[in-house]
Amino acid sequence: MERRLRFLYTLFIVAVLHTSRISTQDVDDFDADEATVEIENDPAPPIDVPYESPVVSDKSKVYLSDHFDDVAQFNKRWMKSRAMKEGISEDIAKYDGVWEIESPQKDGLTGDLGLVLKSKAKHAAIASLLTKPFVFNTKPLIVQYEVILQDGQECGGAYLKLLSEGPDTRNLAQFHDKSPYTIMFGPDKCGNDHKLHFIFRHRNPLNGSIEEKHCKKPKERLEDFFSDKLPHLYTLIVNPDNTFEIKIDRQVVNSGSLLEDFTPSVNPPAEIDDPNDKKPDDWDEREKIPDPEAVKPDDWDEDAPAQIVDEFATMPAGWLENEPTHIPDPNAKIPEDWDSEMDGAWEPPLIDNSACENAPGCGRWEPPLINNPNYKGKWRAPLIDNPNYKGKWRPRRIRNPDYFEDKEPFKMHTVSAVGFELWSMSKDILFDNIIITDDIQVSEQWAADTFDKKRQKIARDSESLVQRIANLTNEYPILWAVYIIVLGIPVVFILYLCCKPSSSAASLVKASTVSQVGEGDAPRKRKPRKE
Known part of the structure; x- marks a missing residue:
């Protein structure tokens, strides 16, 4: 059984x-x-999730799209920088970071490749021209790309720069940190400082000077995006009405206005403090002053102590006045290497006197201190309203000579190239599926053909056994x-x-029945016993 x-x-x-x-x-x-x-x-x-390199259906709405699956096309389109950084020693000024086209280290789709920054602690720069310049006019700017921090991120950036049209973008082999850019966008981290940059360079319409405008920080937590080693989709949308949205994995993490949510502000204040205005010597800003007519009372003793000895205190019963609080350790021995001439006379260390453990105290008793009822401290005249008070002085306001009002900061400098100019303490940063377009539907379809499939595969691979059976x-x-x-x-x-009854139990029942009934069908009659 x-x-x-x-x-x-x-x-x-x-x-x-x-x-x-x-x-x-x-x-x-x-x-x-x-x-x-x-x-x-x-x-x-x-x-495995079926994957094909994405194709843009309407190229008229796209200024750059690259899936990095075609190595030959990549070599034609992208230029690695051969420039030197300025202001640092020559041995570390070179852009000698290594760029390669590779598949992801894990969870990759068959046939899907990406641009990988292989080296760490090296300056690296690479750039590509747009298929046509993007002019900030009546159409929105959408910038979207994927990042996989395959080795995590200790300190460094994974952002991209939209390079301003001009002489510098005509020679991308000299792309470096000082090359003019219009927008910088993407993740950056060092230590516990996690950032998602959106910086645009604004031109002062009065004097032509350029100033960086930094977007406010997202309210969402960013820590996990730098540590989970999963692909993440970063999207920037800048609209002609001066609004913007920043998304991670299709979810909005930051939004606002170019006019209101950047530091320093696009438009300076209309009025400023007069730098030549000085506070008058007789200007009195004190709201309260000591009463000049107040006199210290005759009985005010400034020398009285704050505490005095309690004259009514008595020594507690059982106090051991003749016992010291500490005694020499009777078990201590002089060290073998002790030299009396060099170290002086040896004395055993002190330990707590065991005789004092159950007593209220040992040694000389002194009465405690109590607060002095006659203590008043240093006398000060009471405060009264200042009759000469004129309020907090502020310089007068004048018209700001540098004031201007730019109502359309969206109209930035034309963009003609895109590039990565990075330094990182982590290697194997993978970039993929970059697209710059003026149609949000184009970018969403591009994400559906690339990023969504990656996350779908990761989700399926991570399903538990029970989930797989249920889904199937x-x-x-x-x-x-x-x-x-x-x-x-x-x-x-x-x-x-x-x-079912067991065979042994059935045999016992059958044997018992046979012994009682016998071979015939009728039960056996018992014969009467003869006396």
């Missing part, structure tokens, strides 16, 4: 495990009359018949064996 139960229990466990190993291909070939279950001992391989069953309800057959039969057998 026990051997049968163990066998059936093992069969039941194997059936459950084998049912969970049914692949999607098996379900596609599933025949209602014949079910095939593949038995595998190895863990299930990651689920929802997709193919006919699997319920397989579950009933595979799992139901062992259960029926177990119930049958548990309820």
Whole structure:
């Protein structure tokens, strides 16, 4: 009996495990009359999601799109910088960071490649011309790209720069940190400072000077995006009405106005403090002053102490005046290397006197101090309203000579190239699927063809066994018949064996019946006993 139960229990466990190993291909070939279950001992391989390099349907709305899947096309389009950084020693001024086209280290789609910054602690720069310049006029600017911090991020950036049209963008081999840019956008981190940059350079219409405007910080937490080593999609949308949105993984994390949410402000104040205005010497800013007519009372003793000895205190009963609080350690021994001539006379260290443990105190008793009822401290005249008070002095306001009002900061300098100019203490930063467009639907479709598939694969690969079975069953309800057959039969057998009488018990019942009834059908009559 026990051997049968163990066998059936093992069969039941194997059936459950084998049912969970049914692949999607098996379900596609599933025949209602014949079910095939593949038995595998190895863990299930990651689920592959079909991937094809994305294609832009309407190229007129796109200024740059690159999936980095075509190495030959990449080599034609992108230029690695050969410039030197200014103001630092020549041995570290070179842009010698290594760029490669590679597939992701994990969770990658078949055929999907990305631009990888391989080196760390090196300056690296690479740039590409747009297919056509983007002019800030009546259409929005959408910048979108993916980042995978495959080695995490200790300190460094993963942002990109939209380079301003001009002489510098005509020679991208000299792209460096001082090359003029219009917008800088993307993640950056050093230590515990996590940032998502959106910086635009604004031109002063009065004097032509350029000033960087930094966007307010997002309210959302950014820490996980720098540590989870997953692909993340960064999207910047700048609208002609001077509004902006920043998204991570299609979720808005920051938004606002170019006019209101940047530091320093685009437009300076209309009035400023007069730098030549000086506070008059007789200007009195004191609201309260000591009463000049107040006189210290005759009984005010400034020399009285704050505390005095309690004259009514008595020494507690049991106080051991003749016992010191500390005594020499009787178990201490002079060190072997002690030199009396060099170290002086040796004295054992002091320890707490054990005789004082249960006493209220030891040693000389002194009465405690109490607050002095006659203490008043230093006398000061009471404060009264200042009759000469004129309020807090402020310089007079004058018209700001540098004032201007730019109502359309969206109309920035034309962009003609895009580039990465980075330094990082972490290696293997992967960039992928960059697109610059003026149509949000184009960027969303681009994300659906690339980023969404990556996250879909990661989600499927990370599903638990129970989730996979549930999802597969929802997709193919006919699997319920397989579950009933595979799992139901062992259960029926177990119930049958548990309820059926054992053979030994049946034999005992039969033997007992035969001994009572005999071979015939009628019961045996007992003969009367002779006396």
